[in-house]
Amino acid sequence: MRILLIHAKTFEYEAKEKALEAAEELGENKAGKFQNVLVVFLTVEKGDGSSPDVVEKAVSDILDVYGKVGASGIVVYPYAHLSSNLAPPEEAKRVLVQVAEKISEKGVQVSRAPFGWYKRFVIDCYGHPLSELSRSILPGVEPKRGYAD
Amino acid sequence: MRILLIHAKTFEYEAKEKALEAAEELGENKAGKFQNVLVVFLTVEKGDGSSPDVVEKAVSDILDVYGKVGASGIVVYPYAHLSSNLAPPEEAKRVLVQVAEKISEKGVQVSRAPFGWYKRFVIDCYGHPLSELSRSILPGVEPKRGYAD
Numbered sequence: 182m183r184i185l186l187i188h189a190k191t192f193e194y195e196a197k198e199k200a201l202e203a204a205e206e207l208g209e210n211k212a213g214k215f216q217n218v219l220v221v222f223l224t225v226e227k228g229d230g231s232s233p234d235v236v237e238k239a240v241s242d243i244l245d246v247y248g249k250v251g252a253s254g255i256v257v258y259p260y261a262h263l264s265s266n267l268a269p270p271e272e273a274k275r276v277l278v279q280v281a282e283k284i285s286e287k288g289v290q291v292s293r294a295p296f297g298w299y300k301r302f303v304i305d306c307y308g309h310p311l312s313e314l315s316r317s318i319l320p321g322v323e324p325k326r327g328y329a330d
Numbered sequence: 331m332r333i334l335l336i337h338a339k340t341f342e343y344e345a346k347e348k349a350l351e352a353a354e355e356l357g358e359n360k361a362g363k364f365q366n367v368l369v370v371f372l373t374v375e376k377g378d379g380s381s382p383d384v385v386e387k388a389v390s391d392i393l394d395v396y397g398k399v400g401a402s403g404i405v406v407y408p409y410a411h412l413s414s415n416l417a418p419p420e421e422a423k424r425v426l427v428q429v430a431e432k433i434s435e436k437g438v439q440v441s442r443a444p445f446g447w448y449k450r451f452v453i454d455c456y457g458h459p460l461s462e463l464s465r466s467i468l469p470g471v472e473p474k475r476g477y478a479d
């Protein structure tokens with residue numbers, strides 16, 4: 182799994198067009214608009230779905246950054262552009278749902294953008310030292326820290 | 331090298347704080363504001379600086395997408411978050427300058443954001459099918475295509 186965490190003053194998105202046959206049905210998460218939010222751009226890599234420790238580590242890292250930056254909520258945003266070793270769509274969807282559920286179980290406000298859609302988005306990244314961080318999380322391996330962080 | 335290409339309706343950034351000792355001196359590129367632009371988030375990986383073919387392939391891919399989406403300019407934006415195999419800062423800076431110069435040589439309007447700074451940025455991604463693409467470009471290897479593209 183690869184994640185890019187952006188602490189945003191504002192973030193909004195809207196699903197525009199199906200990108201995959203396996204695209205999720207759209208519900209109330211067709212569009213969203215948020216303030217002071219931690220946006221988690223998340224790429225599910227092959228094998229993440231059979232490694233519960235990957236989801237655990239990701240959620241722990243996400244909540245750690247969420248606490249440090251003082252965001253008021255989290256958006257889990259499917260993102261296929263952080264790795265070339267992509268999981269198949271069904272595995273990716275399952276893992277994305279798990280990450281959002283585990284964040285919610287900790288009592289943190291979380292939204293999940295729909296998988297498999299081309300989306301318009303507007304993000305306003307604060308630009309403070311913790312406002313952009315990345316993590317590569319591999320099964321059975323301690324998380325690799327991002328650059329300058 | 332890893333690149334993430336975003337076709338943006340608007341894009342603006344401003345350097346806020348040094349992230350690295352090796353941060354570039356700020357000039358008129360301390361901040362920038364653009365419309366209908368192709369933003370190239372670019373991570374220089376180890377070895378890219380000694381492989382001229384990597385820069386050539388990247389510029390060729392960037393100009394190809396630039397033409398297809400009908401952008402009016404290009405912003406080369408240093409981005410350390412697309413890979414865990416980062417080149418040292420001096421190599422990264424050199425490669426970023428080369429990419430921007432080679433784009434400029436083709437007569438295309440190009441700006442380069444400063445290396446080594448925490449930056450605030452606001453991006454408005456169109457959301458059409460070509461508005462987000464990624465490439466992994468390895469020395470001596472044909473570019474790997476992004477997902478759903």
Ligand SMILES: [Mg+2]
Binds near residue numbers: 314327
């Ligand atoms: Mg950083």
Ligand SMILES: [Mg+2]
Binds near residue numbers: 261463479
């Ligand atoms: Mg795409």
